[in-house]
Amino acid sequence: MVRFFYSLLSGLVFAILLLLPGSVHAHEPGLSAVALHLADRELVAQLTFSRREIEALVPIDTNDDGVANATELTAARPHLNALAPRLIEIASDGRRLSVQTASVRLDTSDALHVHLMFPRYTGSQLRIKSLILAELARGHRQHVSVYSAAGERLANRMLDANRAGFEWSLAHQAKRPDSWPFHQFLHLGVEHIITGYDHLLFLFALLVACHSFWRAWRIITSFTIAHSITLALATFDWVQLPSSVVEPLIAVSIIYVGLENLWRRSLHRREWLTFGFGLIHGLGFASVLSELGMGSGGSEVVVPLSAFNLGVELGQVVIALLLLPVLGKAQRLSPVYPGFATICSVLVILAGGYWLLERTM
Numbered sequence: 001m002v003r004f005f006y007s008l009l010s011g012l013v014f015a016i017l018l019l020l021p022g023s024v025h026a027h028e029p030g031l032s033a034v035a036l037h038l039a040d041r042e043l044v045a046q047l048t049f050s051r052r053e054i055e056a057l058v059p060i061d062t063n064d065d066g067v068a069n070a071t072e073l074t075a076a077r078p079h080l081n082a083l084a085p086r087l088i089e090i091a092s093d094g095r096r097l098s099v100q101t102a103s104v105r106l107d108t109s110d111a112l113h114v115h116l117m118f119p120r121y122t123g124s125q126l127r128i129k130s131l132i133l134a135e136l137a138r139g140h141r142q143h144v145s146v147y148s149a150a151g152e153r154l155a156n157r158m159l160d161a162n163r164a165g166f167e168w169s170l171a172h173q174a175k176r177p178d179s180w181p182f183h184q185f186l187h188l189g190v191e192h193i194i195t196g197y198d199h200l201l202f203l204f205a206l207l208v209a210c211h212s213f214w215r216a217w218r219i220i221t222s223f224t225i226a227h228s229i230t231l232a233l234a235t236f237d238w239v240q241l242p243s244s245v246v247e248p249l250i251a252v253s254i255i256y257v258g259l260e261n262l263w264r265r266s267l268h269r270r271e272w273l274t275f276g277f278g279l280i281h282g283l284g285f286a287s288v289l290s291e292l293g294m295g296s297g298g299s300e301v302v303v304p305l306s307a308f309n310l311g312v313e314l315g316q317v318v319i320a321l322l323l324l325p326v327l328g329k330a331q332r333l334s335p336v337y338p339g340f341a342t343i344c345s346v347l348v349i350l351a352g353g354y355w356l357l358e359r360t361m
Helices: 002-025 072-084 170-174 182-196 199-208 215-236 244-263 268-292 298-333 337-360
Strands: 033-038 043-049 088-093 101-106 110-117 125-130 141-148 152-161 167-171
Touching: 002 152, 033 072, 033 125, 043 088, 072 110, 110 141, 125 141, 152 167, 152 182, 167 244, 182 199, 199 215, 199 268, 199 298, 199 337, 215 268, 215 298, 244 268, 268 298
Parallel strands: 033 141
Antiparallel strands: 033 043, 043 110, 088 125, 101 110, 125 167, 141 152
């Protein structure tokens, strides 16, 4: 059993060291959005990206302080404007449309918005192809929505590097609009919790100090309810905090739970603490859907919000179901478990401290 704990601890140390270099951007969604509006006299494309992901192509935050100020954005604007026409290709009946005007702006949530205007299309078939997917990080996806001149949503597609385009008939405007791709947002939620290293470490820190399955389950449920609330509030744009505030607070939550594991013997009311921190983590989850421009989306965002949230919960429950039996059996069978839990908590504190420094410097 001692050998088992040594192997488990070594794996945890290796995992933390492996994840630390890229942890400052733990919530980069790997997701961008395109809203294509079929206006009467022109075709308008509005693209939304995380600023940090675009910086792989065009440096913006040149002093590397985590914030793109007005001076840096002004210096980068010529390069961004040059990049804009190379983001997406639109053709009408096989004839490629040329970009007439392009503009770029950065909002307070650190999302980069690109506005492209194409000339009026005359054909019956549109071909839409994302040109930027091959240049972004591996696994990046782009959600494309097509809207009529009246603002009615007509189509939804999720693109990736292997499937970077699709064709769409204008005759579809008279048919029932496409529904939101529920399964794709469900998968996105599962993927986000599995690759959300700070969320996973927070969850591990909660579970490693639990001494019963049902207490752990109450803690997980409390966390789930809390982050579901703020995920919904943030997606509907009722509550907004900048990532420069949310990300350090998530790191603080990790540090606090690790410290509490060391100094508190009784964790009977831990679900209330978990609920409070879950509200903060929900804002981190919401960054993914906000990258799709879904804030203030009314009833249209209910399906993707529900699917994404369900995916987060499914991923979280699967992780908990894998961890809890192992930790529970180890607690019952090994006298060295308290020391193991203490070392794990110290490592959690160190990882949270690293993230806090990265996100505030």
